Amino acid sequence: MSAFTAVLARDLRLAARRRIEALLPIAFFSVALSLFPLGVGPEAQTLRQIAPGIVWVCALLAAMLSVTQLYAADHADGSLEQMLLCGESAVVIAAAKALAHWLLTGLPLILVAPFFGLLFDMQGDAIAALTFGLVLGTPILSLLGGVGAALTLGLRSGGVLLILLILPLCVPALIFGAGAVSAVVSGISPQGHYSLLGALLIVTALLAPWATAAALRISTE
Amino acid sequence: MRGLESHPRTVLTPPLPTLAAVDLACRRGDRILFKGLQFEAKPGQVVWLRGANGRGKTSLLRLLAGLSTPEAGRVDWAGGAHQLVYIAHANALKEDLTVRESLRFLARLHGRDDSVARLDAALALFGMASRRDAPVRTLSQGQRRRVALSRLALDAAPSLWILDEPFDSLDVEGIATLNGLLTRHTAAGGSVVLTSHQVLTLVEPQPLTVQLDEVSV
Numbered sequence: 001m002s003a004f005t006a007v008l009a010r011d012l013r014l015a016a017r018r019r020i021e022a023l024l025p026i027a028f029f030s031v032a033l034s035l036f037p038l039g040v041g042p043e044a045q046t047l048r049q050i051a052p053g054i055v056w057v058c059a060l061l062a063a064m065l066s067v068t069q070l071y072a073a074d075h076a077d078g079s080l081e082q083m084l085l086c087g088e089s090a091v092v093i094a095a096a097k098a099l100a101h102w103l104l105t106g107l108p109l110i111l112v113a114p115f116f117g118l119l120f121d122m123q124g125d126a127i128a129a130l131t132f133g134l135v136l137g138t139p140i141l142s143l144l145g146g147v148g149a150a151l152t153l154g155l156r157s158g159g160v161l162l163i164l165l166i167l168p169l170c171v172p173a174l175i176f177g178a179g180a181v182s183a184v185v186s187g188i189s190p191q192g193h194y195s196l197l198g199a200l201l202i203v204t205a206l207l208a209p210w211a212t213a214a215a216l217r218i219s220t221e
Numbered sequence: 222m223r224g225l226e227s228h229p230r231t232v233l234t235p236p237l238p239t240l241a242a243v244d245l246a247c248r249r250g251d252r253i254l255f256k257g258l259q260f261e262a263k264p265g266q267v268v269w270l271r272g273a274n275g276r277g278k279t280s281l282l283r284l285l286a287g288l289s290t291p292e293a294g295r296v297d298w299a300g301g302a303h304q305l306v307y308i309a310h311a312n313a314l315k316e317d318l319t320v321r322e323s324l325r326f327l328a329r330l331h332g333r334d335d336s337v338a339r340l341d342a343a344l345a346l347f348g349m350a351s352r353r354d355a356p357v358r359t360l361s362q363g364q365r366r367r368v369a370l371s372r373l374a375l376d377a378a379p380s381l382w383i384l385d386e387p388f389d390s391l392d393v394e395g396i397a398t399l400n401g402l403l404t405r406h407t408a409a410g411g412s413v414v415l416t417s418h419q420v421l422t423l424v425e426p427q428p429l430t431v432q433l434d435e436v437s438v
Contacts, residue, residue, distance in 0.1 A: 006329035010315070010322075017317040078311025081288055086330045087302030221289045 003088040004096045011100035025062040026108040032058045033116050044121045051120035052130055052181035056174050059109050059134060060141060064166065066105050067145030068152075068159045070097060071216070075153050081220060090213035098139075098146040098209065106138030122181075129184040133177035136197040140173045143208035150215035173200055237264045238304050238381040238412045240285060244294035247280050254280055256293065260431045264379060267403060267413040267426055272433030278416040279310065279385055281433070285414060286383050303332050304380040308387060312369035316358040320349060320368050323357055324375075333375045343374035347398055363390040370395075373402050379410035388417050396422060 015022035036054055037047055074080040083093045113134055117127035148166035152158035180193035239262065246256035254277030262268045270278050283289045285296055286307040298305075314323040321340055328335035344350045347367040357365065370387060382403075388396055403413055404425050421428050 002332055003330050006326055010318070010326045013322070014315060014317055076311075077315065078309050078313035079315065081307070081309055081311075082313045082327060082330060084288065085286060085302065085305065085307055087332065 003083070003086045004092050007083065007093055007096035008100050011097065012103065015100075015104050022104055025066040025105045026112065028065055029058050029062040029109055030112065030116075032061070033119070037119070047120045048122055048126075048185075051117065051122050052126070052178040055113060055116060055120075055130060056133075056137070056178045059113075059138065060167070060170055060174055062109060063105055063138065063141035063145055063170075064163055067101060067142070067149050067166075068162055070101055070146060070149035071153050071219075072149075072158075075220070080216070084216065084220060090216050091209045094146055094150070094209040094212035094216065098142045098212070101145065102139050102142040106134075106142055109138060110134045123185070126181050126184050129181045129190050130177075132194070133180045133190075133197060136194065136201050137173040137177045140197075140201050140204050141170055143204045144169050146212045147208050147215060150212045150219060153216070153219035173197065176200070237410065238300045238379055239263050239297075240299075240381055240412065240414065241297040242281075242285065242294070243297060245281070245284065245291050245296065246293035247277050247284060248292040249277070249280060253292070255433055258294070258431075258433075260429075262381065262412040262414050264410045264412050265407045265426060267407060267415065267423060267428040269421055269428040269430050270414065270416045270433060271430055276433040278433060282307070282309075282383050282385050282414065282416065298381075300381060304378060305383065306331070306373060306376060306380060307383045308369055308372065308385065310385045310389070312365045314357045314365055314368060317356060319354050319356055320344065320360070321353040324368060324371060327372055328375050333372075334377070339375060343371040344368070346374045346402075347371045347395065363392060363395065366390050367395055370399060370402075373399075373406070376406070376411075379412075382406065382411065382413045382415070384413065384415040386416055386418065388419050400424075 033055065036050070040046060040050065071080060074083065084090055086093075110131060113131050114127050117130055122130070144166050145162075148162040151165060152162045155161060176193045176196045180190035180197070183190040183193060241261045242258055244256075245258040247254045258281070260268060270281060272278050280289070284291050286305065287296070287298070288307075313327065315326070318326070321337075321344065324340050324344065325335050328340065341350055341353060344353050347370060349364065349367050349371060352360065352364065357368070360368065366387075366389060370391075373382060376382075387399060391399065400423050403423055407413060407426050
């Protein structure tokens with residue numbers, strides 16, 4: 001367990017030392033969302049309708065933007081080898097890195113999403129559904145992103161490959177997350193969407209750290 | 222059963238850090254770097270791996286550390302993961318952390334004592350105590366090497382040190398400190414496998430040489 005907390009605490013501290021870079025995903029998310037009303041036009045009805053979809057798309061892209069560098073620096077300076085030799089399973093390292101990534105990108109997105117709900121003139125219950133969907137969905141993005149980052153470690157065009165690998169896997173989260181909001185807006189229960197998002201989260205949480213660990217072993221060989 | 226496992230006697234006598242390479246072969250791409258390599262690092266011994274550039278010294282060290290799997294043969298390692306210290310060519314220090322934070326992370330990661338007093342003593346041994354609060358990015362190459370090597374001073378139990386070019390970019394004083402550590406470590410029952418381009422100035426113990434150039438290919 002000491003390896004888990006050591007890696008987590010170090011990643012958070014490193015982010016605190018590089019605040020501008022750490023804030024980049026959330027800045028991207030905010031700027032991209034703010035541009036939509038300008039581009040699409042200020043019609044409240046249209047904005048309300050497209051809001052859940054574009055919030056989810058922007059969250060997905062913000063997560064992809066930040067996940068490419070998840071293991072790259074540790075690989076380059078030899079820290080990753082040290083982590084793999086720490087005597088605990090690489091699964092522990094993968095879980096700690098994914099949690100750190102979620103705390104640094106997923107959690108801030110969840111916190112600012114309600115404000116963008118207001119910007120897009122969404123109703124209170126729709127904003128709640130959007131936020132709850134992001135709570136269930138953003139950890140999926142961090143976990144899957146970790147698998148992609150580990151698989152593409154050390155490759156020259158790793159960034160592009162990572163997006164090709166991981167985006168299709170993230171699409172279900174996008175569909176059910178945005179679907180939950182649409183369901184609430186049209187007066188249907190969002191329960192089914194939440195259950196599916198929850199199931200996705202459980203499956204990725206159970207499988208992704210193991211897949212990441214295996215990919216790290218292969219990449220560092 | 223738990224009571225038996227945590228019996229003081231088993232805690233006091235960890236397995237001796239003996240490492241044996243048995244018929245080891247390594248391949249990089251379609252090139253065989255070495256095969257049929259045999260040697261042993263017993264407690265109290267320093268094994269010096271020699272060979273020209275590109276003969277697979279680093280690959281061999283990574284095999285011994287368990288970071289990669291051999292093409293053929295096996296590595297017999299009697300100790301546990303916590304009895305192994307691998308210091309690669311890369312120093313594993315974070316540019317944005319301070320010297321002490323970097324060392325503390327490595328100590329915590331490997332389950333070593335990470336108390337401030339212990340870390341500072343280790344840094345002081347390598348003459349880095351005055352720089353302990355400086356960010357790693359402000360250090361010179363030699364100073365970074367000193368910080369990476371000060372991890373060795375945190376080691377208490379007899380263990381195996383696998384060191385890739387530890388003398389690289391060290392000055393005379395740094396080399397003397399490292400030699401002192403190696404002597405103390407082996408005297409306490411530890412073992413060492415290292416590579417070095419420079420001729421070793423280690424007096425006690427006399428290093429055993431393994432020549433990779435002479436291994437059949």
